[in-house]
Amino acid sequence: MVQWIRTRMFRKYAHGAFHPVSLGVALILAWSMMTSTGFAADVQPPGGVHKGVDVEQPIEFPHNIHVEVNKINCMYCHTYARRSKVAGIPPTSKCMGCHKIIATDKPRIQKLTEYWQKGESPKWKKVHDVPDFVHFTHERHLKKFVFDRDYPVEDVKEVCAFCHGQIKEMTVAKKVKPLNMGWCAGCHEKNGGPGDCWKCHK
Amino acid sequence: MSGKLNRRDFLKALGLGGTATLAGCDMPTTVTLEEGKEDVVSYLLPEEYVIPGVGVTYASTCTQCNAGCGVHGRVREGRVLKVEGHPDSPINAGKTCQMGQALVQAHYNPDRIKSPMVREGGSLVPATWEKAQALLDEKLGSKANLAAGRVAWLTGTVSGHQRALITNHLESVGSNHHFAVEVVNTNVWSAVSRDMLDDPQPQISLDKAKLILSFGADFMGTWQSPVHFAGQFSRMRTAADRGALIQVESKMSMTGGSADLWVAIRPGTEGILALGLANYLIANGVSSASLPGDARDKLAAYDMQKVSNATGVSTATIERIGKALKNRAPSVVLAGAAVEGQVNGYEAVSAIMLLNVMLGNIGQTILPSGKFPLQQLEAKVGGTRDLAAFAQAAAQKQFDVVLVHGANPVFTAPASLKLDEALASVPFKVVMTQFPDETAMMADLVLPVSSTLEDWGTHVAAYQAGASNISIQQPLMEPLYDQTRGFGDIVISMLAMRNAAQYGSFKDYYGYLRNVFANLKGAGATASLSPDEFWNNSLQAGMIKIDSTPRKHTVKASIAAIDAPAADANFPLTLIPSARMGLFDGRHANLPWLQESPDQIAKVVWGSWAEIHPSTASKMGITHGDVIRIESEAGGIEARAYLTNTVHADAIAVPLGQGHTEYGRYAKGRGVNPLKIVKAAVDAKTGELALFATRVKVSKTNKNEIILRLGHSDTQHGRRLVRTVSVDALKRTKGA
Numbered sequence: 001m002v003q004w005i006r007t008r009m010f011r012k013y014a015h016g017a018f019h020p021v022s023l024g025v026a027l028i029l030a031w032s033m034m035t036s037t038g039f040a041a042d043v044q045p046p047g048g049v050h051k052g053v054d055v056e057q058p059i060e061f062p063h064n065i066h067v068e069v070n071k072i073n074c075m076y077c078h079t080y081a082r083r084s085k086v087a088g089i090p091p092t093s094k095c096m097g098c099h100k101i102i103a104t105d106k107p108r109i110q111k112l113t114e115y116w117q118k119g120e121s122p123k124w125k126k127v128h129d130v131p132d133f134v135h136f137t138h139e140r141h142l143k144k145f146v147f148d149r150d151y152p153v154e155d156v157k158e159v160c161a162f163c164h165g166q167i168k169e170m171t172v173a174k175k176v177k178p179l180n181m182g183w184c185a186g187c188h189e190k191n192g193g194p195g196d197c198w199k200c201h202k
Numbered sequence: 203m204s205g206k207l208n209r210r211d212f213l214k215a216l217g218l219g220g221t222a223t224l225a226g227c228d229m230p231t232t233v234t235l236e237e238g239k240e241d242v243v244s245y246l247l248p249e250e251y252v253i254p255g256v257g258v259t260y261a262s263t264c265t266q267c268n269a270g271c272g273v274h275g276r277v278r279e280g281r282v283l284k285v286e287g288h289p290d291s292p293i294n295a296g297k298t299c300q301m302g303q304a305l306v307q308a309h310y311n312p313d314r315i316k317s318p319m320v321r322e323g324g325s326l327v328p329a330t331w332e333k334a335q336a337l338l339d340e341k342l343g344s345k346a347n348l349a350a351g352r353v354a355w356l357t358g359t360v361s362g363h364q365r366a367l368i369t370n371h372l373e374s375v376g377s378n379h380h381f382a383v384e385v386v387n388t389n390v391w392s393a394v395s396r397d398m399l400d401d402p403q404p405q406i407s408l409d410k411a412k413l414i415l416s417f418g419a420d421f422m423g424t425w426q427s428p429v430h431f432a433g434q435f436s437r438m439r440t441a442a443d444r445g446a447l448i449q450v451e452s453k454m455s456m457t458g459g460s461a462d463l464w465v466a467i468r469p470g471t472e473g474i475l476a477l478g479l480a481n482y483l484i485a486n487g488v489s490s491a492s493l494p495g496d497a498r499d500k501l502a503a504y505d506m507q508k509v510s511n512a513t514g515v516s517t518a519t520i521e522r523i524g525k526a527l528k529n530r531a532p533s534v535v536l537a538g539a540a541v542e543g544q545v546n547g548y549e550a551v552s553a554i555m556l557l558n559v560m561l562g563n564i565g566q567t568i569l570p571s572g573k574f575p576l577q578q579l580e581a582k583v584g585g586t587r588d589l590a591a592f593a594q595a596a597a598q599k600q601f602d603v604v605l606v607h608g609a610n611p612v613f614t615a616p617a618s619l620k621l622d623e624a625l626a627s628v629p630f631k632v633v634m635t636q637f638p639d640e641t642a643m644m645a646d647l648v649l650p651v652s653s654t655l656e657d658w659g660t661h662v663a664a665y666q667a668g669a670s671n672i673s674i675q676q677p678l679m680e681p682l683y684d685q686t687r688g689f690g691d692i693v694i695s696m697l698a699m700r701n702a703a704q705y706g707s708f709k710d711y712y713g714y715l716r717n718v719f720a721n722l723k724g725a726g727a728t729a730s731l732s733p734d735e736f737w738n739n740s741l742q743a744g745m746i747k748i749d750s751t752p753r754k755h756t757v758k759a760s761i762a763a764i765d766a767p768a769a770d771a772n773f774p775l776t777l778i779p780s781a782r783m784g785l786f787d788g789r790h791a792n793l794p795w796l797q798e799s800p801d802q803i804a805k806v807v808w809g810s811w812a813e814i815h816p817s818t819a820s821k822m823g824i825t826h827g828d829v830i831r832i833e834s835e836a837g838g839i840e841a842r843a844y845l846t847n848t849v850h851a852d853a854i855a856v857p858l859g860q861g862h863t864e865y866g867r868y869a870k871g872r873g874v875n876p877l878k879i880v881k882a883a884v885d886a887k888t889g890e891l892a893l894f895a896t897r898v899k900v901s902k903t904n905k906n907e908i909i910l911r912l913g914h915s916d917t918q919h920g921r922r923l924v925r926t927v928s929v930d931a932l933k934r935t936k937g938a
């Protein structure tokens with residue numbers, strides 16, 4: 001349905017008779033119709049693969065142990081994801097909150113403790129990124145795919161996996177999805193995300 | 203001058219010139235989407251109110267011109283990203299101009315000076331702060347052998363506690379020479395207002411006017427408080443009973459571009475037109491009761507035909523303006539830089555103010571200002587009189603030490619003042635600046651100061667819009683470079699050298715301000731607050747309201763005869779060194795955003811040009827883009843001719859701003875500076891330089907260059923890109 005509305009409206013606009021503001025309003029209407037009529041339950045995760053490189057990090061952080069073994073929620077550490085455009089790397093103090101006590105005999109934790117005692121944070125290497133002219137926001141995506149759907153928050157990792165892959169199976173993160181415009185737009189098409197340029201390119 | 207811009211320069215200008223530019227902006231050395239290349243560092247401890255990715259807003263004050271607009275800066279992850287107007291500021295009510303928008307570009311500018319520099323063996327070399335301080339101590343400290351009156355400060359317009367500290371510093375070194383220089387100013391207007399109304403900065407209320415008659419006052423671009431007046435103007439324009447703007451000038455300004463009626467006038471004859479209009483009004487029934495007894499007789503000499511001959515404005519137009527003035531009350535009549543900048547500028551502005559008196563505008567659209575109670579904080583308003591006075595005093599070897607801040611006199615002074623030679627003869631010159639400008643390059647000691655967004659300050663705008671306020675400037679982020687210092691910090695440290703008992707206890711300017719604020723008298727609603735509460739509230743609001751007593755206007759009108767500038771067959775044209783919002787007086791030529799935002803009228807970017815009327819050009823065989831030589835008795839410059847009917851046929855306009863010989867990569871070596879060929883005549887009453895009275899002649903060179911210009915054409919070539927509809931047609935269809 002969205003497809004239909006959009007092409008029709010673009011066609012009209014191309015003839016110079018449709019005003020861009022009303023186009024925006026119509027799209028917002030279409031969006032709210034979908035979310036309120038249960039479209040959101042019908043989520044189609046994006047496909048696509050990217051053969052990422054193995055990135056060497058200052059500490060080989062084991063995502064798998066934290067997520068799979070200890071069942072820690074992604075948003076416990078990446079706490080800003082639901083409130084901000086960025087998910088955030090956890091503050092070192094958060095790591096130390098547990099690791100003052102837990103696993104202090106492991107070399108990785110000893111290295112972390114060294115950083116902490118020096119008053120420094122590790123210089124992590126960025127793995128997932130989009131260009132500066134793309135305004136991606138974690139907050140909106142979590143709202144749509146988790147909170148607005150009443151999706152169980154404890155399973156949020158399945159939603160994170162849309163773009164980040166199965167982090168629960170990795171140690172340090174590796175880029176496994178293309179994260180390029182065609183890929184984003186494809187998912188927006190399938191799931192009724194906004195199609196206006198200015199939504200992402202402000 | 204080179205009008206050519208190769209691809210490499212172009213990319214550089216866009217900030218894409220490779221790693222050097224990026225590194226200079228203090229960006230990470232690698233900006234890439236590649237995995238594992240860019241660092242990402244978390245907080246050690248999370249700050250409670252900080253969410254990465256979400257901006258926090260702080261209030262501060264814009265310093266890009268002297269209007270003192272309040273701003274809100276958005277800070278994310280410790281870096282300021284954007285500056286917008288402070289919604290509660292009585293000056294700018296949430297808006298900024300383009301110069302205000304570019305405040306962040308001055309802050310992140312790659313050409314900022316990053317460490318002190320000392321002159322050694324003829325050239326400036328980087329030095330440590332220890333060395334710089336030692337040098338200051340040697341020349342200005344307690345052991346320095348300073349005779350009375352041998353130290354001078356040379357600044358731009360300065361106010362608030364920075365001004366108070368400068369005054370105190372001068373006192374501590376036994377001197378009182380504070381020169382404030384500013385090429386764009388309204389000092390003659392102020393002098394006339396003071397003499398005729400007993401109020402140097404009367405409040406203008408454009409929104410109450412039904413007609414604005416502006417003689418070249420670019421009140422939305424460069425005049426007094428542009429954002430404030432732009433707000434008033436838009437309210438006037440959108441009111442149900444819409445007011446009108448008539449702009450009379452020799453070169454169209456941005457304000458002129460918005461006029462309902464734009465009138466080109468022969469340069470330097472605005473005062474004659476004003477007297478002619480006064481005469482017309484009396485003849486048509488406007489009372490002359492408020493004027494001196496001999497007014498009628500004196501004005502009778504300015505009959506319509508004579509005025510028309512002198513000004514080049516047709517009698518029909520004079521009558522049209524006269525009728526509008528008579529019928530649309532209240533009105534307001536303003537005078538701008540081109541009227542002030544004549545040898546009889548004072549008389550011309552007086553004639554214009556006379557119209558306000560006759561038309562009963564005083565008390566209606568021209569209102570009394572409040573008398574600011576804290577005199578030591580009031581703005582020391584800069585002008586060109588001080589430019590000449592400094593050049594003269596320095597040439598007479600009156601100073602051993604000169605301290606410069608917030609001014610670039612070597613760039614702005616006309617060559618005929620020989621200010622550079624005079625400055626060179628001063629034994630010790632200290633320049634406190636962010637950028638390697640022309641004046642800094644002549645210094646013996648250069649002290650790199652913090653940017654506006656890194657520093658503390660208090661500001662009292664000369665034009666106090668609405669209410670009396672102190673605007674507060676606070677750091678929005680940590681300094682980008684560890685070898686820069688706040689201006690206040692530097693002055694406090696110099697004061698401590700002379701007067702340790704009083705200033706030694708302040709660690710820095712912040713400490714001084716905290717102390718001052720704890721004792722600030724006359725600030726509204728301070729009584730019930732603790733010093734900490736008052737301080738925090740002030741920072742949050744970005745300003746403090748000060749209780750002031752309103753002045754009373756007592757009108758003392760006078761009329762003086764005004765002669766048209768004498769014709770000169772050798773120098774047939776008048777030079778108009780026009781300032782515009784954007785590059786302003788040249789201080790913003792190092793900000794690429796302002797270089798690339800087109801001149802509001804000519805739409806030219808990145809260079810100099812000379813605006814000449816097509817009829818004048820055709821007489822000399824000059825075509826668009828021809829490089830022409832413009833010569834006065836004081837020197838010559840070359841610029842590309844830009845043919846336009848937005849300039850009077852007897853004038854040639856060269857915009858201010860370009861022609862820097864220093865000042866970083868974006869400004870240096872670009873275009874020409876018309877101020878250099880201005881003849882050093884002065885307005886007799888005020889001593890301000892007559893910047894708009896220089897006569898020039900024009901000759902062709904055999905070069906022709908492209909003028910980089912937005913749009914490049916004034917016609918739509920029949921393509922109807924922008925459709926228009928006549929007012930009548932619109933009215934007919936309204937509501938249909």
Ligand code: SF4
Binds near residue numbers: 267268269271300301
């Ligand atoms: S008018 Fe002046 S103070 Fe106000 S925003 Fe513009 S540059 Fe800043």
